[in-house]
Amino acid sequence: MDLIIARQLSRKLRNGTMLLQDINMSVEKGEILAVEGENGAGKTVLLKALLGLTPSSGDLIVDDRRFKLGDAYPIKAGILIENPSLINEFTAIRNLRLLATLLPQVTDDEVHTVLRSLNLDPTSRTLVKNFSLGMKEKLGIAQALLGHNPLIVLDEPTNALDDKSKMNLVLLVRNYRDLGSTFLIASHDQDFIKQVATRRIRMTEGHLNEKSQLV
Numbered sequence: 020m021d022l023i024i025a026r027q028l029s030r031k032l033r034n035g036t037m038l039l040q041d042i043n044m045s046v047e048k049g050e051i052l053a054v055e056g057e058n059g060a061g062k063t064v065l066l067k068a069l070l071g072l073t074p075s076s077g078d079l080i081v082d083d084r085r086f087k088l089g090d091a092y093p094i095k096a097g098i099l100i101e102n103p104s105l106i107n108e109f110t111a112i113r114n115l116r117l118l119a120t121l122l123p124q125v126t127d128d129e130v131h132t133v134l135r136s137l138n139l140d141p142t143s144r145t146l147v148k149n150f151s152l153g154m155k156e157k158l159g160i161a162q163a164l165l166g167h168n169p170l171i172v173l174d175e176p177t178n179a180l181d182d183k184s185k186m187n188l189v190l191l192v193r194n195y196r197d198l199g200s201t202f203l204i205a206s207h208d209q210d211f212i213k214q215v216a217t218r219r220i221r222m223t224e225g226h227l228n229e230k231s232q233l234v
């Protein structure tokens with residue numbers, strides 16, 4: 020079963036530059052799909068286009084519904100793309116509780132559990148502005164995981180993580196997948212991808228490499 024199908028998905032700038040060109044791919048329910056590629060290959064643009072967060076042409080079908088820019092996205096998604104949206108003057112738990120107000124199914128127990136699962140202390144009074152890069156990244160990942168959404172999208176989630184934290188993230192992603200979430204992860208961290216992904220596709224200069232074209 021496909022959760023997302025993209026056909027001839029393209030993203031063209033006004034000056035004619037093609038950031039994405041004729042992408043044909045699918046994201047299957049229950050998989051952990053990794054998008055690999057060098058810096059600037061178009062991974063982030065692809066994730067945004069698949070989420071309807073950037074204008075694109077072509078067809079996008081999400082959970083059997085045709086999606087057009089401006090529509091409400093057909094499924095709930097937990098998203099970490101580029102820098103996490105964190106409030107620097109809040110603690111970790113206050114940031115997550117704020118997000119939880121938008122997710123009625125999320126209990127305060129889940130907020131605590133997600134923080135602990137990323138080795139962040141729910142009782143800490145440290146403000147986010149005093150967090151290390153790795154701690155900020157973990158909190159951004161916690162935001163994306165909160166609520167066990169059907170789709171979880173992580174863009175370069177290991178940039179600031181040490182090896183132990185990366186291993187922990189592999190286990191967490193697998194665990195959330197087992198509980199029903201589908202993952203789309205962009206990364207150039209080969210070790211992480213090898214350990215976490217159930218399938219890998221590769222981008223070069225806005226194209227998916229031949230063998231990655233699936234539809």
Ligand SMILES: Nc1ncnc2c1ncn2[C@@H]1O[C@H](COP(=O)(O)OP(=O)(O)OP(=O)(O)O)[C@@H](O)[C@H]1O
Nearest residue numbers: 032038056057058059060061062063064065175207
């Ligand atoms: N809105 C935009 N306007 C102009 N150029 C853009 C825009 N968004 C992305 N680009 C360009 O598109 C290309 C792909 O960018 P993208 O961020 O998708 O790369 P990436 O594969 O995610 O790279 P990285 O591994 O460095 O995160 C880059 O050359 C980038 O400068």
